[in-house]
Amino acid sequence: MSDLAVSDVVARLRAELGDLVDTADAALDEARADKSGHGAAGTPLAVVHAASVADVQAVLRIASETGTPVVTQGARTGLAGGANAGPGEIALSVRGMTRILEVRPDDLLAVVEPGILNAELNAALAEHGVWWAPDPASRAISTVGGNIATGAGGLLCAKYGVVRDAVLGLDVVLADGRLLHLGHRSVKGVTGLDLTSLFIGSEGTLGVIVGATLKLRRLIPGAVCTIAATFPDVRTAAEASAAVTASGAQPSIMELMDAASLAAVHALLHLDPPTPGAAQLTIQTDGPAAAAEADAIATTLADAGGVVALSHDPAEGDRLLAIRRAMHPAMESLGRALIEDVSVPRSALPAMFDEIARVERAYDIVIPTVAHAGDGNLHPNFIFDGIEVPQIIWDAADDLFRAALRLGGTLTGEHGIGVLKQRWLADELGDDQWQLQRDIARVFDPAGILNPGKVFAP
Amino acid sequence: MSDLAVSDVVARLRAELGDLVDTADAALDEARADKSGHGAAGTPLAVVHAASVADVQAVLRIASETGTPVVTQGARTGLAGGANAGPGEIALSVRGMTRILEVRPDDLLAVVEPGILNAELNAALAEHGVWWAPDPASRAISTVGGNIATGAGGLLCAKYGVVRDAVLGLDVVLADGRLLHLGHRSVKGVTGLDLTSLFIGSEGTLGVIVGATLKLRRLIPGAVCTIAATFPDVRTAAEASAAVTASGAQPSIMELMDAASLAAVHALLHLDPPTPGAAQLTIQTDGPAAAAEADAIATTLADAGGVVALSHDPAEGDRLLAIRRAMHPAMESLGRALIEDVSVPRSALPAMFDEIARVERAYDIVIPTVAHAGDGNLHPNFIFDGIEVPQIIWDAADDLFRAALRLGGTLTGEHGIGVLKQRWLADELGDDQWQLQRDIARVFDPAGILNPGKVFAP
Numbered sequence: 001m002s003d004l005a006v007s008d009v010v011a012r013l014r015a016e017l018g019d020l021v022d023t024a025d026a027a028l029d030e031a032r033a034d035k036s037g038h039g040a041a042g043t044p045l046a047v048v049h050a051a052s053v054a055d056v057q058a059v060l061r062i063a064s065e066t067g068t069p070v071v072t073q074g075a076r077t078g079l080a081g082g083a084n085a086g087p088g089e090i091a092l093s094v095r096g097m098t099r100i101l102e103v104r105p106d107d108l109l110a111v112v113e114p115g116i117l118n119a120e121l122n123a124a125l126a127e128h129g130v131w132w133a134p135d136p137a138s139r140a141i142s143t144v145g146g147n148i149a150t151g152a153g154g155l156l157c158a159k160y161g162v163v164r165d166a167v168l169g170l171d172v173v174l175a176d177g178r179l180l181h182l183g184h185r186s187v188k189g190v191t192g193l194d195l196t197s198l199f200i201g202s203e204g205t206l207g208v209i210v211g212a213t214l215k216l217r218r219l220i221p222g223a224v225c226t227i228a229a230t231f232p233d234v235r236t237a238a239e240a241s242a243a244v245t246a247s248g249a250q251p252s253i254m255e256l257m258d259a260a261s262l263a264a265v266h267a268l269l270h271l272d273p274p275t276p277g278a279a280q281l282t283i284q285t286d287g288p289a290a291a292a293e294a295d296a297i298a299t300t301l302a303d304a305g306g307v308v309a310l311s312h313d314p315a316e317g318d319r320l321l322a323i324r325r326a327m328h329p330a331m332e333s334l335g336r337a338l339i340e341d342v343s344v345p346r347s348a349l350p351a352m353f354d355e356i357a358r359v360e361r362a363y364d365i366v367i368p369t370v371a372h373a374g375d376g377n378l379h380p381n382f383i384f385d386g387i388e389v390p391q392i393i394w395d396a397a398d399d400l401f402r403a404a405l406r407l408g409g410t411l412t413g414e415h416g417i418g419v420l421k422q423r424w425l426a427d428e429l430g431d432d433q434w435q436l437q438r439d440i441a442r443v444f445d446p447a448g449i450l451n452p453g454k455v456f457a458p
Numbered sequence: 459m460s461d462l463a464v465s466d467v468v469a470r471l472r473a474e475l476g477d478l479v480d481t482a483d484a485a486l487d488e489a490r491a492d493k494s495g496h497g498a499a500g501t502p503l504a505v506v507h508a509a510s511v512a513d514v515q516a517v518l519r520i521a522s523e524t525g526t527p528v529v530t531q532g533a534r535t536g537l538a539g540g541a542n543a544g545p546g547e548i549a550l551s552v553r554g555m556t557r558i559l560e561v562r563p564d565d566l567l568a569v570v571e572p573g574i575l576n577a578e579l580n581a582a583l584a585e586h587g588v589w590w591a592p593d594p595a596s597r598a599i600s601t602v603g604g605n606i607a608t609g610a611g612g613l614l615c616a617k618y619g620v621v622r623d624a625v626l627g628l629d630v631v632l633a634d635g636r637l638l639h640l641g642h643r644s645v646k647g648v649t650g651l652d653l654t655s656l657f658i659g660s661e662g663t664l665g666v667i668v669g670a671t672l673k674l675r676r677l678i679p680g681a682v683c684t685i686a687a688t689f690p691d692v693r694t695a696a697e698a699s700a701a702v703t704a705s706g707a708q709p710s711i712m713e714l715m716d717a718a719s720l721a722a723v724h725a726l727l728h729l730d731p732p733t734p735g736a737a738q739l740t741i742q743t744d745g746p747a748a749a750a751e752a753d754a755i756a757t758t759l760a761d762a763g764g765v766v767a768l769s770h771d772p773a774e775g776d777r778l779l780a781i782r783r784a785m786h787p788a789m790e791s792l793g794r795a796l797i798e799d800v801s802v803p804r805s806a807l808p809a810m811f812d813e814i815a816r817v818e819r820a821y822d823i824v825i826p827t828v829a830h831a832g833d834g835n836l837h838p839n840f841i842f843d844g845i846e847v848p849q850i851i852w853d854a855a856d857d858l859f860r861a862a863l864r865l866g867g868t869l870t871g872e873h874g875i876g877v878l879k880q881r882w883l884a885d886e887l888g889d890d891q892w893q894l895q896r897d898i899a900r901v902f903d904p905a906g907i908l909n910p911g912k913v914f915a916p
Contacts, residue, residue, distance in 0.1 A: 201652055410644055
């Protein structure tokens with residue numbers, strides 16, 4: 001794009017959107033990167049702070065007419081670089097669209113704007129006795145729209161589902177500025193193709209999510225029980241978690257932390273150092289059978305070689321889970337972290353930890369790993385110095401991804417493809433499906449202005 | 459298509475598929491219709507009884523090369539005419555592909571072929587202590603592949619979800635015969651676009667489902683409690699069901715039958731006639747809190763004006779539910795039935811029954827109606843004489859559909875569009891979304907040979 005064209009786009013944005021168009025250096029620089037640590041090579045043309053659906057439509061009309069790429073952004077807490085905005089692009093922020101438009105406890109639904117934070121929404125919903133189940137570790141800082149755009153998961157997924165299970169309908173703005181209402185307000189609905197599901201996890205490539213009709217649950221009555229179990233090594237802990245799943249118990253949360261993760265978090269939180277080499281499972285049960293389930297799980301864990309502590313005290317439960325939720329800052333304290341996100345069938349969890357150990361030995365690196373063990377989703381963290389991911393780290397990550405695929409798993413359980421996993425996408429999908437997916441995206445976005453260079457970039 | 463071309467297609471099918479190609483008059487005639495009562499105007503070219511994925515691929519290669527339309531069929535228990543095969547078309551039956559390829563209770567998944575009946579699958583899964591939750595009233599006669607292709611629901615959906623919530627991955631054959639593997643074996647997975655969800659409810663327009671990786675649940679331990687509550691009229695019963703939902707109780711089943719439905723089923727089953735005008739709710743609770751939940755629900759129902767009977771006897775529970783499951787044969791005993799499938803937000807259930815009463819008065823007809831009251835999905839039955847749906851019935855149905863849309867509902871909760879609801883599809887989706895959905899289908903099927911004239915036909 002020529003300099004003249006650039007100034008023309010910004011001028012047109014300003015003419016229609018006035019002060020919502022932000023070209024301050026700090027804003028442009030911020031818009032380059034998400035929480036992955038990876039940033040675009042330069043800064044975008046402008047950041048537009050949309051305050052309404054009409055603002056979003058105006059941006060997309062101008063973008064379509066001028067052939068300008070648009071990168072939709074929320075709180076930029078993504079971990080795959082999917083919302084990074086670079087040179088020649090408009091960063092379209094919907095972070096300011098935070099209204100809760102409707103809460104219907106009787107119909108177990110809420111209608112919200114995309115920029116509201118997950119935790120803020122749930123705090124508001126709690127007053128009505130309901131909640132939205134998707135529970136990413138980032139819930140205090142990530143938006144509902146971003147959760148939907150990435151198909152986020154979280155800690156509570158094994159029992160309460162992922163985003164895909166918790167959205168009834170979406171309002172979206174297409175590349176040319178048209179507004180569509182997808183999905184339903186009813187629990188059931190099979191009218192035509194399920195475009196709502198197609199948008200979930202589409203990472204800004206199909207349109208801009210400007211509203212969501214969310215499927216809610218009632219708050220679970222009764223007290224939560226929390227179990228912490230320590231194992232001599234991570235494989236034993238993984239086997240124990242698979243045994244819990246196989247036993248038929250259904251914990252609401254089952255998180256696994258390996259020795260390196262525990263050490264980093266304990267150091268960050270100024271706790272006593274953990275036993276060297278030991279791994280930990282943190283498990284919660286809830287609902288009417290919480291206590292009985294916790295007792296049964298504790299027995300399974302002890303049989304599997306764990307040292308088990310069971311608590312009925314909610315404060316103690318919060319304290320134990322705070323250790324898990326501190327994982328991301330703990331990794332940041334060690335250096336730059338490439339946070340991976342492979343997911344495998346639950347029975348393959350011990351084998352996946354074997355593969356991680358093999359990769360650690362082969363590349364002489366440490367890969368602190370946490371896992372949502374209840375659903376087989378692992379976050380191996382590759383720590384490195386400097387800005388760019390070194391080649392040896394990419395090689396090790398490549399080795400790890402291929403191991404996950406061999407075990408019947410996937411590249412990404414909940415973070416998405418973004419820019420960081422593009423090179424492996426066709427390996428998992430196969431060339432035919434990769435092309436088909438790209439062709440579908442082109443139906444929504446014939447000119448290729450929606451988040452180009454992400455997900456399907458060659 | 460000329461007669462020469464027709465004989466050429468059949469000859470090519472026979473050359474590759476031999477005895478799997480069936481042109482017996484009885485088979486061709488059967489393939490014209492599903493359970494909706496609506497049939498294609500004539501018979502298809504041939505029925506191919508596929509026994510393997512390779513058979514399906516061969517059919518689609520020949521169909522693509524000759525430009526011959528293909529209608530995929532399972533047990534033909536659909537209620538929207540979506541699998542009806544007519545002149546110039548190949549009826550591709552996958553009913554014979556019934557193998558269970560894998561059951562993994564530890565990973566809560568099963569891999570199956572599409573032709574297995576829902577009830578047969580669940581009988582086999584029960585031996586492993588697991589089940590597949592989608593539970594259409596037709597489960598004894600409908601296939602898993604058909605359940606997926608229509609996005610089926612059923613009786614247990616409010617608590618245990620619909621098909622969309624219970625499929626991890628699909629193997630599909632595209633229009634040109636290529637085989638794709640969509641989705642994952644892991645619980646979580648967000649690699650690219652969610653094409654698995656796009657296929658669910660796509661009614662044969664995107665490809666042929668030849669395998670499914672199903673998400674299972676563990677069998678619910680403990681006894682089921684069953685409640686039957688009788689109300690003086692259907693509106694009071696609907697208000698009572700909305701009150702149960704609003705109370706926070708989560709019954710596994712909550713079915714509503716109006717007076718005309720009850721009368722027809724009682725007559726069919728040779729039971730004493732029910733109280734004239736009275737409507738009934740049949741409710742089950744399960745799981746560890748089943749008894750406590752049943753007691754609470756019974757109180758809610760009594761407060762709402764119901765005469766309540768609570769049973770802890772499983773045989774009595776089966777007997778009560780058998781009344782509900784006999785609805786479809788009972789309607790068939792009255793004449794031809796056009797079984798509708800509107801779905802509304804649960805709080806709108808009483809208002810929807812008001813609309814049905816209004817339509818009954820306006821058109822001077824009786825519309826026996828049952829509802830999956832736990833999820834707001836109603837099945838109004840329009841009874842008529844003769845083969846073709848009379849215009850007055852279509853007019854009444856049109857009135858009813860528009861009422862459901864006004865109440866925030868949808869045309870179809872679980873049966874699909876097929877041929878019978880095409881004329882209303884754009885009313886619900888809007889013209890822009892209708893065209894977008896059609897364009898997406900064209901990406902899968904550029905030549906338009908997959909189930910043409912269904913869903914998106916003009």
